[in-house]
Amino acid sequence: MLATLFSLSAALPASVSTDNSWINFDVTSLLQNFWPATFDGLTFGAIYALIALGYTLVYGVLNLINFAHSEVFIMGCYGVVFTLTSLGFGPNAPNLSIWAIIFNLILAMLVGMVFSVVTAFVVERVAYRPLRRRGASRLAFLITALGASFSIQYLIFLVRGSNAEPAVTMFIPTPIFQVFGAIIDSQQLTIVIAAIVMMVATDQYIRRTRVGRGIRAVAQDPDTATLMGVNKDRIIVTTFVIGGILAGAAALFYVMKVPSGVIYNGGFVLGIKAFAAAVLGGIGNVRGALLGGLLIGVIGNYGQLLLGDSQWTDVVAFIVLVLVLLIRPSGLLGQTLGRSRA
Amino acid sequence: MASKRIIGAVAAAAAVMLLTAGCVNQSSTGGSTSSAASKVDLPAQTTISVPKDAVLPAGDGNAKCSSGLTLAYIGAETGPNAQLGINIYNGVQLAIDQHNKANPGCQVQFKKFDTEGDPTKATGPVTQAVNEKDIIGVVGLPFSGESQATGGIFEQAGLVHITASATNPGLTKNGWTTFFRALGNDNVQGPAAATFITKELKDKKVYVVQDDSDYGIGLSTAIQKSLGSDVVGTDKVTTGQKDFSATVSKIVNAKPDAVFYSGYYAEGAPFDQQLVNKGYKGVFVGPDGVKDDQFIKLAGDASNNAYFTCPCIPGELIKSFSDQYQSAFNAAPGTYSIEGYDSATILLAGIDKGNTDRSKLKDWVKSYNADGLSKHYQWDSVGELAKSTVYGYKVDNGKIVSVGVIG
The missing domain is CATH 3.40.50.2300 (Response regulator)
Known part of the structure; x- marks a missing residue:
């Protein structure tokens, strides 16, 4: 018996259970995959940017970092997934006509938006408004924000458990055209263009409409704005609702891009990245959120290629964030919603 | 007023989606056609020999013990x-x-x-x-x-x-x-998996991807050692990761015959699905951590390219x-x-x-x-089985079936 044991262990290669390679810079793979990584990064960046707008708008108006916004987003994802699942979508893409696909996408997006908006509205009512009425300190808001975030996360956990929702695939991305040898597919194009259109619309809405003027007024000076007849509470709710709508759209795009990514704590990392995007672009700045989102998406992808490990995606993105803030403390495009866009 | 504008924005976004999705379908073949041309057809195992004197839980039926154990x-x-x-x-x-x-x-x-x-x-x-x-x-x-x-x-x-x-x-x-x-253990599974990929599936270019668990890292190290120069590239992913686009684009570029994913099904399934969706045509080989019906459930038709190795019977x-x-x-x-x-x-x-x-x-x-x-159970001084076998499995009509002993 002992002999068999010995011969067995001799036949085995030496056991290695730890990873002994440290950091290798894989420049070749970065160069080889530069363009695909760029376009994929831009797709993700567009999703980050849509979420980042929610952080930026609320910060601009309330000087509050709404940490529950990541849950506003993930609730939208659940809305999208529930809609699509009940329509019969699963891991396999069905063979549908173009009109059916579009109908389903829009329906799912609308339901996602409703889920997100309701969540945002409830968070504002339950977690922030009572504190505002009592003139609580900024730290108190920060704590309720975190509390709201965890409460919603674990509420989802209670209802849906700790497993990710099964994947829903709406259509198989097909190549549309090539840029620098990299294939741009239908999904990337849909996401990026739709996201940019929504962001431009938001920007114009804030710059040109009466409500937008109200938002900017409250951002500049809430007390004076109230004196001038702006209903501050209504403006604040509107801001939360706009953030919710954009998060709902981001939810659809995220589910398209990552069909199996909907899990109770799935909003957290995306929320942090979107928040970083908002800060990178200049928090409170609508265009900054777009720029920051796209940059965070692309830089993270480069980092992963260069270091050959997805654990580095976030590290690299945040190192860049810190470096930028060292040079431009107010972000790339400056800070305020009111002032710079007035 | 507010709501009108918002509806306008939504409509505009929808219109854009409509346009791009329109381009989609002209070139789309619909559905996922992912079967690799080079796929080797391994026959499924239908019988297995059971040790004659296997100990069963029922025992002799006369056992006495105190209650509460x-x-x-x-x-x-x-x-x-x-x-x-x-x-x-x-x-x-x-x-x-x-x-x-x-x-x-x-x-x-x-x-x-x-x-x-x-x-x-x-x-x-x-x-x-x-x-x-x-x-x-x-x-x-x-x-x-x-x-x-x-x-x-x-x-x-x-x-x-x-x-x-x-x-x-x-x-x-x-x-x-x-x-x-x-x-x-994985020092048995790693070499068996390497032989399975290169000899039975006849794939010579293998891309090895590992997660960040003790299991994934250990097994990946073992299989890379056995594969030697057949490894055309490696990459690492994280537990809980949902998007694998950077890894996928590296693999699609490297055009391997097989991808070995050293990790669990929660990441393996979306990873395989994203590979197939990006046009990867080779096979996907996963170890015991990936071998579960959940893998098929999560990955859908993409799982048709999957094989598994497992020290399980x-x-x-x-x-x-x-x-x-x-x-x-x-x-x-x-x-x-x-x-x-x-x-x-x-x-x-x-x-x-x-x-x-x-x-x-x-x-x-x-x-x-x-x-x-x-199997036979007898342990050495550290708690390893004296003898163990590794089985190969494949996906067949949405089910995981054994293709027999591979090592």
Whole structure:
């Protein structure tokens, strides 16, 4: 018996259970995959940017970092997934006509938006408004924000458990055209263009409409704005609702891009990245959120290629964030919603 | 006013989606056609020989023991990779039920503790279990990371535990005397998987992707060693990762014949799906952590390119076991169900022979030398099986079927 044991262990290669390679810079793979990584990064960046707008708008108006916004987003994802699942979508893409696909996408997006908006509205009512009425300190808001975030996360956990929702695939991305040898597919194009259109619309809405003027007024000076007849509470709710709508759209795009990514704590990392995007672009700045989102998406992808490990995606993105803030403390495009866009 | 504008924005976005989605369908073939042209057709295994004198949980039916003796399962009941844990504790449950039914004089209790498969969460349930004095033997923990994190606690309490699935080779190098592994480790699986890919599937260019678990890293190291120059590239992903686009674009660029994913199905399934969606045509090979019906459920048709290696026995081919499992849980036995069943049987046989405290039961397992339903069980001084086999599996019509012994 002992002999068999010995011969067995001799036949085995030496056991290695730890990873002994440290950091290798894989420049070749970065160069080889530069363009695909760029376009994929831009797709993700567009999703980050849509979420980042929610952080930026609320910060601009309330000087509050709404940490529950990541849950506003993930609730939208659940809305999208529930809609699509009940329509019969699963891991396999069905063979549908173009009109059916579009109908389903829009329906799912609308339901996602409703889920997100309701969540945002409830968070504002339950977690922030009572504190505002009592003139609580900024730290108190920060704590309720975190509390709201965890409460919603674990509420989802209670209802849906700790497993990710099964994947829903709406259509198989097909190549549309090539840029620098990299294939741009239908999904990337849909996401990026739709996201940019929504962001431009938001920007114009804030710059040109009466409500937008109200938002900017409250951002500049809430007390004076109230004196001038702006209903501050209504403006604040509107801001939360706009953030919710954009998060709902981001939810659809995220589910398209990552069909199996909907899990109770799935909003957290995306929320942090979107928040970083908002800060990178200049928090409170609508265009900054777009720029920051796209940059965070692309830089993270480069980092992963260069270091050959997805654990580095976030590290690299945040190192860049810190470096930028060292040079431009107010972000790339400056800070305020009111002032710079007035 | 506000709502009108917002509706306008939504409509505009919708219009854009409409346009781009329009481009989509002109060139779309619809559905996912992912079968690789070069796929080798391995015939499915239909029968398996069962050891004739296999020890069964029922024993001789005359066992006597004091009441309150408890066996425990500690491991994932929930969590992203829970299915592997569920397979195991159902196997344990079946063994205990059969034992108690056959032996009115010896009723063994069964308790479950949930770790979610997470090394950072496992110490709590394990500590709780070792403090319950009635628990004299444990089946678990299923995963390597959590086993590494908690083995010391078992050792201190002198509580014997048999893992039905943790395969990291390093686990038996801790000097623990309470740890026993009911299957081969990754130093057996790695070389077997390498041979399976290069000789049986005849794929010469292999891309190895590992996750960040003890299990994934250890197995990836083992298979890379065996593959040698057949490895055309490597990449790392993270537990909980959902998007693999950077890794996928590297792989699509490298055009390998096979991708070996060293990790669990929770990440493996979306990874395979994203590979196929990006036009990857080769095969996807995963180890025991990926081999579960959940993989097919999560990846859908993309899973048609998948093969698995596993130091586990296809329990579904052992008809008596498979039928009993089916009628008890209304599901076919899964990966490691039979290993869980056998592990519990070993502990139950010990109790029936009067080993009714922790130290006696530990010694019983240490000197155990008999057949189980799945294989012969006898351990060396560190808790590795003296002999173990690795099986190959493939996806066939939405089901995982064995293609026989590969090492």
